[in-house]
Amino acid sequence: MRFRPALALLFALTLTAAHAQSAPDAAAGGEAPRAASTLPLKPTDPQADAAQLSARFLTRFHYDAKPLDDAMSQRIYKAYVDLLDGEKVFFTQADMDKFAPLKTRLDDAIWNRDLSGPFAMFNLYVQRAVDRMSYARALVRQGFDLSRDESYTFDRKDAAWPKDQAELDDLWRKRTKNDWLRLKLAGKNDEDIRKTLDRRYANYIERVKQLDGEDAFQTFMTAYAETTDPHTDYLGPRQAENFDISMKLSLEGIGAVLQQREEYIQVREVVPAGPAAKSGKIHVGDRIAAVGQGASGPMVDVIGWRVDDVVKLIRGKKGTTVRLEILPADVGLDGKHELVTLVRQKVSIEEQAAKKKVIEIDDGGVKRKIGVIDLPTFYSDFGARRDGDQNYKSATRDVARLLGELKQEGVQGVIVDLRNNGGGSLDEANELTGLFIDQGPVVQVRKANGEVDAQGDEQPGMAWSGPLAVLVNRGSASASEIFAAAIQDYGRGLIIGQPTFGKGTVQNLVDLDRFAQNDGEKPQLGELKMTIAEFFRINGGSTQLKGVTPDIQFPKNGDEKDFGESTYDNALAWTQIAPADYKPVADLKAYLPQLQAAHDARVAKSPAWKLMLDELAQYRKMRDQTTISLNFAQREAERKQLDAIQADFRARHKAIDGTVADDAGPTLDDGLNANERSLKSELKQEDEAKKANDPQLQETAHILFDAIGLIKADPKLAAEVLPYGGKDMAWAQPREAAAPTASH
Incomplete structure (x- = not known):
């Protein structure tokens, strides 16, 4: 999977960190978090070493090795800018003019172990992001004229850079107005909208300020690695550890999936048979207020921290102790905290x-x-x-x-x-x-x-x-x-x-x-x-x-x-x-035409298949849209049309699935970001999605059903389409006659 651009990285930290599992720590008792970032961020000597060493490998041992020269530098520059601001909403043309000399100097930056140029770009990105969110907060306090006839182009990957500050301000006025409109269309009143958006932008600013030199270096090295080819990547120490966990599907920790929601780190899932589950004291929705190491180590307040920093404190070697100060899910923010002591163990994912x-x-x-x-x-x-x-x-x-x-x-x-x-x-x-x-x-x-x-x-x-x-x-x-x-x-x-x-x-x-x-x-x-x-x-x-x-x-x-x-x-x-x-x-050609014909005939009269096609068509239509109206009356009319379409989809889902809840299927935009919805409703939607009818899997089963029928009816066909010439038909016998599993 490709590394996210810096903007998307922010959203990963603030909105969708649900899959940041507790993972094994390099140190027995967990480690202190990275220091809060202070601008300007500066590269470290180990980072300079890592960049130069990576270049030596990539230019000599890569399958399609390319020299790290001025030509490669220009490609790295383009990739780095795309990662930082691919939608062209933070930098202006003046900023790009300032960066222009770096186009042919990034190769020198790597070879000479001088990463000040890439870091300067990242520092400006952080500054611009804070500025833009602060500007958006000011706009929210003023409100918007929703009767104005104007539109907003939200797909900006092919757009020109804003030529100056005035053009950038107008772009953000439209972006913020669209955020306001989404909430308005979802039925929120102006005061609730103002509170929601101000909190959203304030939280974003806090997350931006938590970006540090490790993030800057990771983003730059991702640009270099993926410029070599799409599947070459640089993994910083933390990314490397998480990659290892994803391959072995096990970790040493407490067995909880954590997610950032507002300023708290919240328990999204308790892994069965893990220390958290066995304790009976950790539940979905619980918020972590502080973490302590060992039986008596000091409690460290983690409210407002990045999810990966909290995870790092909770990680640790098997057999070591961690203490969590928990704000239970069923109490308010002023509720009583509980202290839970857990011994880290190996947990299967x-x-x-x-x-x-x-x-x-x-x-x-x-x-x-x-x-x-x-x-x-x-x-x-x-x-x-x-x-x-x-x-x-x-x-x-x-x-x-x-x-x-x-x-x-x-x-x-x-x-x-x-x-x-x-x-x-x-x-x-x-x-x-x-x-x-x-x-x-x-x-x-x-x-x-x-x-x-x-x-x-x-x-x-x-x-x-x-x-x-x-x-x-x-x-x-x-x-x-x-x-x-x-x-x-x-x-x-x-x-x-x-x-x-x-x-x-x-x-x-x-x-x-x-x-x-x-x-x-x-x-x-x-x-x-x-x-x-x-x-x-x-x-x-x-x-x-x-x-x-x-x-x-x-x-x-x-x-x-x-x-x-x-x-x-x-x-x-x-x-x-x-x-x-x-x-x-x-040779499957012996029955492919028959299977294809049966498939075509079946899906032609399948309500589930027709519904899938209609939903795909609607998805493609929505995905291909790049511009949206900022006029409330027009958006409201469009929403009513979409509501009718999705109501029809829901009714058809219910008719097909039978037991699917009334609110299953596509839903209208509620204007909220992922971490602004209740965890309970989010998990409920995910559970319903898992239970929903899967027409492609069902049709695959029908195709295989047809194949079995053809094989059992025609020994000559079985000899053509099965291994061993169809002689091993143990699978077709009653359960008690089933052949034993081969040793592999």
Whole structure:
């Protein structure tokens, strides 16, 4: 995932920090937070070292190494400006003129270990952001003329820079007026609107002031890394630690998901079986007022702190103690605080782990069970595996276990749902494919020197040899594409959904501290996630740019012009190499036309599918809008039209889903930002979204249902579309006759 621009970083800290999980700390008892930032921010010697060391790696060992020269400097400059102010709402043309000399000097800044120029740009960004929010607060006190006939263009990525302060002021007048209008249309009175917006902008100013040199350096290095190629990234010490947690799906802490809401850090989720859950004293909605280390360490007031700084205090090694001063969810701000003492333990993050469920399809009096494995990411605890831990966390191990359970439940087909799975471990993609094929190559990897290595499954046997479908969409990338491509090339299963992302490159993590002279053990320089190779399908083609094209395609949502490898101007070109030595195990062309025809006929008369298409059309219409009226009467009329459309959608959802609540489905804009809504209502909406009908998954299950019917009715067809020539039909037998899971 790409690093957010500085503006979006602010919103991540203030609005959507829900997924900042408590994570293991480098020190046993937690660490003090970074000092509050004071302008001007200045680069440190370790940051200068990290930048120069990164440049040495990127210019020598990157898969498509490019020199760090004046040409690269100009590209870094453009990327850095886009990260700081991509919407052109803080800087003016005069500011850009002032920055212009840096266009060809950023290479020198890195090589000479002088980052004063990039930091000067970041400092001005901070100053401008505070100025703009202060100006917006002044506008709110005055109010607005809502009868004026004018419009606001909110999509400004292709706009010109405001030529002067007056033009910038007018832009912010319109931005602030639009914020006011949104709340007005949601039914708020003027006084409530004034209070809400003033608090919003004041909180934003506080968050801006908390940006520090680490944020400045991270943003600049992101610009450099991603200028090299879209998937090369610099990870500062904190980002590197969080990346490690996301791969191994475990941490040492208290087991709570925290979120910034106003000036408090609030508990958004209590992880089952973690120390917080076992204590019975930590609940969703509780606010953290102070944190203390050990049994008697001083309590540190954390009200108003950044969420990542609070998380860092709560992190710590297994077996150490942390004390939390809690303001319970069910009391007001003046309520009684409670002190909770917890011992940190290893906690599994199950939210991103593989999960299963069974869909029962009843069509024409025939009932079949279809197993579904939802895999959000290709995770692996590399460290635990390297250390010989027999219980290390792994996507392949979890999926193998789930397949065994699904067999015991008597499923006759399996869907692997990889929608929005952005990838992860290349080894896991390789090993996971091995659960569904006997033996053979899975992927080819070409290094920068042109050497090609075929990697594959060497273990005989399959964990699942029956009918298989892989559900993908535009968000399925990297390792997901390796898996889907291999299944498709072997003819092992149906690929269903939308064309995938198109990421065909391999990255490796370089721990920069290993190559520097650090005085202590504390990480200082961070890590470089660098592209070192390109992977190819076993048929010789690449998933780069083109992705994987499904055998049966579902409607696109229109995001492909803004999301995917093809949207990057520095993406590697598509190419191909010689095929690997492999032999397809089946030929799905034998029944694809029949499955496609049945699919087309079914969705043509499906109310759920028609509703999905109508909602997609409405989404595309709203997404393509770049300008909005600032006239209240016109906006009110537009809102009534939208209300009618969404009311129709809700009614249709209820008719289809049956048990879905009246307020499920699309809702009108309430004018609030995420952290301004009640946590209870936010969690309720998320829970309802999870329960809502999933027409694409249901249709995939129907397609697999059809495939099973065709296979069981025609032994000759089964011999063509199944591995082993259709001889292994254990999946089609009653549950008690199910074959045991192969060892993988």
